[in-house]
Amino acid sequence: MPELPEVEVVRRGLARWVAGRTIEAVEVLDARSLRRHVDGVEDFIGNVTGSRVTDVVRRGKFLWMVLDDPDGGPARVALMAHLGMSGQLLIEEPDAPREKHLKVRLTLSAALDEEGVPLPAELRFVDQRIFGGMFLADLEPTPDGHPGGLGRESLPLVPHQAAHIARDLLDPAFSPESFHRRIRERRTGLKRALLDQGLVSGIGNIYADEALWAARFHYARPTDTLRRPDTARILEAATDVMTRALAAGGTSFDALYVNVNGASGYFARDLQAYGRAGRPCRRCASEGRETLVRRESFMNRSSYLCPHCQPRPRNARV
């Protein structure tokens, strides 16, 4: 499922193939994918049609296309897209076969690539489980004056509906010191905090487990007991795993396809904890021990951990 690295791959694809083009037509095949656009389908179509995409920005797992003002004023609206668990954004020819779970089609103005070859004219939002969606949001100034997120020419603006989302680990404006202060104030467990998009964004269940394994923390470590070296270690681990995943996702950049393969994906072979229940912990094995990765129920989902590398703290907080 798409987490930060996967969404960043999508952002780069959109920045390359959609930025600068005008959305000439919109077709909504399933209104449920627009349920977060409270003003309804017709309003969405009316406001998107005719707008030009000036930039593509990402904060955590939230992605938005900045739309220009048809009257020539400053940009003030963003076309938001969240991929949820199974969302995909695909660039295709209009006559390409319709995907089974195609939800929204955007027809783009004609454009050429660097070699003068016409680019496909359709951006498709495909989503099997409908946890994702698209909606329009007003842009508002960022409180810190930094760019709203990661983008080519990202402005110090953020969509209202993403303003509560913290900056992610790949964002130059992310502050480790502020993160440390805020996580210490929480009265919860470490994994809950990592999954809280208001504290640090972009980390989902998979990379939370990977970062905890790499940094040797149990998911129930109370956040108010973390010292500076502890938060530094967890942030370093999370940044490292996501950076490597992003590099792995980057292999498909050359295809004319905004890569989101919603399923297990290209990084699966490098996972150390997630999905490896009953299999040996590779770090323990390299140190001559035989410990099996364990799956535990956590927040109505799963946590994978090595019981030796990540012992449960006595004051565990789930």
Add this chain to the structure above:
DNA sequence: GATTTAACCTGGACGC
């Protein structure tokens, strides 16, 4: 106000 839980949603895996 802070924290936790339930609901949203589909399709594949599994047991009977």
Add this chain to the structure above:
DNA sequence: TGCGTCCAGGTTAAAT
């Protein structure tokens, strides 16, 4: 074969 149940999980509204 067919049916029912469980599981996957990002976000947010509702509950605690």
